[in-house]
Amino acid sequence: MTSGIQSAGAKLRRAIQQESPLQIVGTINAYTAMMAEKVGHKALYLSGAGVANASFGLPDLGMTSLNDVCEDIRRITGASDLPLLVDADTGWGGAFNIARTVKEMTRAGAAGFHIEDQVAQKRCGHRPNKEIVTQDEMVDRVKAAVDARIDDQFLIMARTDALQQQGLEAAIERAQACVEAGADAIFAEAVHTLDQYQAFSDALDVPVLANITEFGATPLFNKQELVDVGVDIVLYPLSAFRAMNKAALNVYNSILENGDQKAVVDDMQTRAELYDFLNYHEFEEKLDNLFKK
Numbered sequence: 197m198t199s200g201i202q203s204a205g206a207k208l209r210r211a212i213q214q215e216s217p218l219q220i221v222g223t224i225n226a227y228t229a230m231m232a233e234k235v236g237h238k239a240l241y242l243s244g245a246g247v248a249n250a251s252f253g254l255p256d257l258g259m260t261s262l263n264d265v266c267e268d269i270r271r272i273t274g275a276s277d278l279p280l281l282v283d284a285d286t287g288w289g290g291a292f293n294i295a296r297t298v299k300e301m302t303r304a305g306a307a308g309f310h311i312e313d314q315v316a317q318k319r320c321g322h323r324p325n326k327e328i329v330t331q332d333e334m335v336d337r338v339k340a341a342v343d344a345r346i347d348d349q350f351l352i353m354a355r356t357d358a359l360q361q362q363g364l365e366a367a368i369e370r371a372q373a374c375v376e377a378g379a380d381a382i383f384a385e386a387v388h389t390l391d392q393y394q395a396f397s398d399a400l401d402v403p404v405l406a407n408i409t410e411f412g413a414t415p416l417f418n419k420q421e422l423v424d425v426g427v428d429i430v431l432y433p434l435s436a437f438r439a440m441n442k443a444a445l446n447v448y449n450s451i452l453e454n455g456d457q458k459a460v461v462d463d464m465q466t467r468a469e470l471y472d473f474l475n476y477h478e479f480e481e482k483l484d485n486l487f488k489k
C-alpha cells in the first residue's frame with residue numbers, strides 16, 4: 197500500500213473536507229495546471245472530453261484509451277502538486293480492465309477517478325440518447341474498482357448518467373447502490389435543478405459532485421447555491437479549455453485578416469508572465485551556477 201497522509205488520494209480527501217464546496221477546475225495540460233495552482237485552486241480535474249478533444253482532436257465518444265489518459269495524468273501531476281481527479285469514462289472494460297485503470301492511474305499520480313454507468317460506446321453526459329448499463333453492472337464496476345486499490349486513499353467516485361433515461365428516483369437508487377458497493381463519492385450527471393441536487397445529497401452520506409459544465413443540461417449555479425443544497429464538490433471541467441479555444445481562434449483569424457498579430461497582443465499572456473508561472477528564472481540561475489564560465 198502506498199497510502200498515507202502524503203498520497204494524492206489523501207490530499208484530495210483532505211481538500212474535500214476542508215473546502216465547502218471544493219471547486220475543481222479542469223486543466224487540459226501541465227501548464228494550465230500550474231496556473232490553476234498558482235492562483236489558489238486546491239484540486240484539479242482531467243476531463244475525458246478534454247483528453248479526447250485537446251490531445252487527440254477527437255469527439256468525447258469513448259475513443260481514447262487508458263494509456264492516452266495516463267500520459268496526460270503524468271504530465272499534469274509532474275507539473276503540479278495539487279490532487280488530480282480523473283475522468284475514467286466507463287473504465288475501459290470489465291472487472292480486470294477496471295482494476296488496471298485504478299492501478300495505472302494511481303501510479304501515474306491521480307488522486308481519484310470517476311467511473312460512469314454509460315455503455316462503452318459512451319457520449320458526453322449532456323447529450324441526448326445516452327444508454328446506460330444495468331444497476332447490477334454498474335455496481336460490479338464499482339466493486340472491481342474498490343477491490344483494485346493500491347492506495348487505500350485513492351478516491352473512487354461513481355458517476356450516474358441515469359437521470360436522463362430513468363428519472364430522479366432511479367438515479368438516486370443507483371447512487372445509493374454504488375455507495376453500498378464502496379464508492380467514496382457520487383457524481384450526479386446532467387442534473388437540471390437545485391432541488392434534484394438536494395434530493396441526491398439528502399439520500400447519500402458521501403460527498404456529492406455537481407458538474408457545472410457550460411452549454412449543457414445544468415444551469416451555471418453559483419457555488420453558494422450548490423452548498424445550500426448539500427453539494428460538496430463543484431466541477432468546471434472544460435471552462436478554461438473553452439475560453440482558450442476561443443482566444444486561439446481569434447488569434448488565428450486576426451493573423452490571416454491583418455497580416456500581423458498587433459490587434460490581439462493585448463489578449464496574450466506576456467513572456468514575463470509565462471516565465472513567472474514556469475519559474476523560468478530559477479532554472480536559468482541554476483544553470484548559471486552549475487556551469488559557471
Ligand SMILES: C[C@](O)(C(=O)O)[C@H](CC(=O)O)C(=O)O
Pocket residue numbers: 242243244245246256283319320321322407409410412433434
Ligand atoms: C465531465 C465530462 O465527462 C468531461 O469529460 O469533462 C463531460 C463534460 C462536457 O462534455 O461538458 C460530461 O459532462 O460528460
Ligand SMILES: [Mg+2]
Pocket residue numbers: 243244245256283285
Ligand atoms: Mg467525460
